[in-house]
Amino acid sequence: MSHQYIALTPEARSTxxxxxxxxxxxxxxxxxEFPAEVLEEAERAIAGFELPPxxxxxxxxxxxDPASSTDLDQALHLSRSGEGYLVHYAIADVPGFVALGGILDAETRLRGQTVYLPHRRISLHPESISEDAGSLLPNQDRSAYLWTFTLDAEGAVxxxxxxRAIVRSREKLSYVGVQESLDAGTATEMLQLLREIGLKRIELERARGGASLRIPSQEVECIDGTYKIVSDAPLPVEDWNAQISLMTGMEAARIMLEAKVGLLRTMPAPAQKDINIFRLQAKALGTTWEPTQxxxxxxxxxxxxxxxxxxxxxxxxxxFRGAxxxxxxxxxPPDTVQAAIAAPYAHTTAPLRRLVDRFALLVCSYAVTGQEVPRGLREVLPTLPDLMNDSNRVVNKIERAAIDTVEAASLAHRVGERFRAVTLTGSEESSNGNHRSLGTLQLESPAVMAPFEGSAQAGVxxxxxxxxxxxxxxxxxxxxVGA
Known part of the structure; x- marks a missing residue:
């Protein structure tokens, strides 16, 4: 893992x-900011909250989670069970704090999700819930939706x-710390099981025909007033942990499909024309893709x-379009599959940070007990796709703008300098300079992704x-240089 630091020492530039x-x-x-009446309702919900029996x-x-996280949605415990495994996965009881049809509920529908910016986090819920009463913080009694999965020897459910139960997290671990302990051979048996189960779930994903993009993330972090752009591929433990979440989302989707009520995360299979174009791109970049693969x-x-x-x-x-x-x-509906996962799937495991998960948890909890899903809840479900799609568009734009802002600020005093880079897309320029198409590159340091002009193929x-x-x-x- 490599972090590229951008020190903003000149005061004017930093300001x-x-x-x-x-x-x-x-x-x-x-x-x-949250309106006063929303904060007041949140405080009343916390004061009147009763733990389940x-x-x-x-x-x-x-x-x-990441080391700095305090809005903790999930907690897990893994153990062996005969030839297979037993997985307990606790999800924060956000529905217990947000009354359907209340002021806080209305506010969360306007927000859609938590927004993570370099200088601050703009939460979906008031921090009194998202980072305290509703968060699965260590050594605190918390209400949670507790999933219990029995897996066979191959990791299949x-x-x-x-x-809904009282739970108590024993420890707040970080991805980096867990990965280091696994690599050093000092990890607990449970963390070793996370790797074991995660790898088996990945094999099941491969057998289903699932796919995932492994593009290194580009994010901005702020530590002690200094901003840095971080470009890292996920740690292996993040993939293994994500498999537990994916498994939960797949089971939630199955439950809702059987009940014929709920909310799925769907994505169509790639169009054949896009696959054909991608095959040509692979060939142009000198990579062999077998026709049957x-x-x-x-x-x-x-x-x-x-x-x-x-x-x-x-x-x-x-x-990966059309999600x-x-x-x-x-x-x-005619198509209920999330094509990249190659199975029906639902967002269910991050209710502190994403609106739809709260409703999926509620639907599943009614369905598994054989209860009728209340009319008021059913009426909300058709409104959620547009709310979430709108929220995703805004969040994607603002997060990209934040990265662009930090990149521009960090490089403004370096105009004229030369850098080493890798081209991600090609660029062409006519001999007379009258026509050009910009390409995209990734600097080796700092971790900046930006457009470039001049002629160059992709991947050089x-x-x-x-x-x-x-x-x-x-x-x-x-x-x-030299173009």
């Missing part, structure tokens, strides 16, 4: 960046249970240390010169 980041909230009309505090759960298996085979294959992974985004939410009530190492970096417009431009 201008802070102001620009703050301005994003206004530009994108983010609901930055079922006591599962004897299960030694732990949370695994053979039985699923769900109940599924695209998910091909993506798993790519070596991201090879610039051509990294560029190809970026091109693969064309195969949305699909409400169910009665007649099932190049030397570029920074020709433009402007904080006001959030624009950065490089040019191939």
């Amino acid at each position: 201008a960046l802070a102001q620009a980041l703050k301005a994003l909230e206004t530009e994108f009309e983010v609901r930055s 079922i006591d599962k505090r004897g299960i030694e759960l732990v949370t695994i 053979t039985d699923t249970g769900l109940q 599924p695209y998910g298996e091909f993506l798993r085979s790519l070596d991201l240390a090879d610039p051509r294959q990294l560029a190809l992974m970026h091109q693969a985004t064309s195969l 949305t939410y699909t409400a169910i009530d009665g007649e099932l 190492h190049v030397e570029v010169e920074l020709v433009h970096a402007d904080l006001a417009s959030r624009k950065v431009l490089f040019r191939i």
Whole structure:
């Protein structure tokens, strides 16, 4: 894991960046503050909250998240069970704090999800819930929706249970810390089981024909007033932990499909024309894709240390289009599958941070006990896809704008300098300069992704010169040296 630090030492530059980041909230009309009546309702909900009668505090759960996280949605415990495994997965009881049809409920529908910006986190719920009373913090009695999965020797689910219960997390672990302990051979048996089960679930995903993009993330972090752009591929433990969440979402989808009511996360299979184009791109970049090999298996085979294959992974985004939410009530829709997962799937495991998960948990809890899903809850479900799709569009834009802002601020004083980079998409320029198409590159250091001009194919190492970096417009431009 490598972090590229951008030190904003000149005071004026630092102040201008802070102001620009703050301005994003206004530009994108983010609901930055909670109205007084929302906060008051949240406090009343906390004061009147009653723990459920079922006591599962004897299960030694732990949370695994980024080290700085305090909005902890999930806690898990893994153990062996005969030839297979037993998985307990506790999800924060957000429905217990948010009354359907209340003021807080209405506010969360306007927000859609938590927004993570370099300078602050804009929560879906008041922090008194998301980072305290509702969060699965260590050594605290908490109400949770406790999933219990029985797995066979291959990691496949053979039985699923769900109940609202009192739980108590024993420890707050970080991805980095868990990965280090696993690599060093000092991890507990439970964490070793996370790896074991995670790898088996990945094999099941491969057998289903599932696929995933392994593009290194580009995010902005702020530590002690200094911003840094981080570009890292996920740690293996993040993939193994994600498999537990995916398993839960798949079981939640199964439960809702059987009940014929709920909300799925769906995505169509890639269009044949997009697969044909991607095959041509693979050939152009010198990578062999056998005709009989599924695209998910091909993506798993790519070596991201090879610039051509990294560029190809970026091109693969064309195969992952059209993700949305699909409400169910009665007649099932024609397509209920999330194509990348290669199975029906539902967002269920992050209710503190994402609106739809709260409703999916409620539907599942009614369905597993054989109760009729209340009319008021059913009436909300068809409205959620548009709310979440709108929220996703805004959040994607503001998070991209935040990265662009930090990149521009960090490079503004380096115009004219040269950098080493890898091209992610190609660029062409006519001999007379009258026509050009911009490509995209990734600097080796700092971890900046930006457009460039000049002629270069995708997937090659190049030397570029920074020709433009402007904080006001959030624009950065490089040019191939010698072009």
